[in-house]
Amino acid sequence: MTLAYFLTGSYKDQDNDFELTISIPEQSSGKSQFVLELNDLSSLDTLSWQTEKPTFLLGLDALDEFLMENNIILYSKILTTEFRDQSVDKELEGFILNRLEY
Numbered sequence: 020m021t022l023a024y025f026l027t028g029s030y031k032d033q034d035n036d037f038e039l040t041i042s043i044p045e046q047s048s049g050k051s052q053f054v055l056e057l058n059d060l061s062s063l064d065t066l067s068w069q070t071e072k073p074t075f076l077l078g079l080d081a082l083d084e085f086l087m088e089n090n091i092i093l094y095s096k097i098l099t100t101e102f103r104d105q106s107v108d109k110e111l112e113g114f115i116l117n118r119l120e121y
Contacts, residue, residue: 020045022107023100026057026115028093036060037093039111041075043104053078057085066091075107079114086118093118 026037042054052071055078059066068085072078086093093115098108 020102020104021100022098022102022104024111025097025099026093027095028091030059030062030064030066030089030091032090033062035062035091037091038099039096041078041107041111043075043107055079055082057082075110079110083114083118 020043022041022043024039024041026039028035028037036059038058038060040054040056040058044051044053052073053075054069054071056069057067066089068082070078070081072081085091096111096115
């Protein structure tokens with residue numbers, strides 16, 4: 020299953036929009052990696068980033084490193100796919116809110 024989120028944020032102190040796609044491994048497919056991909060939707064640099072990790076939390080750790088290295092701050096998320104995974108949604112929301120605190 021793949022989830023997609025529209026994210027608002029800032030990049031280099033300019034308002035910016037991103038799309039985050041999260042591929043969740045399904046036991047029937049034999050895949051065991053979460054794939055996270057972040058794409059820049061509005062800056063001229065058109066950043067793109069991807070990682071594959073065995074857990075969603077490790078994927079968020081890798082995303083956190085990328086965001087810090089590129090001076091990106093995320094403010095909000097909007098699910099743009101029909102399906103929702105409650106645990107992924109909750110962890111992503113907490114991730115965004117926790118990064119806003121520092």
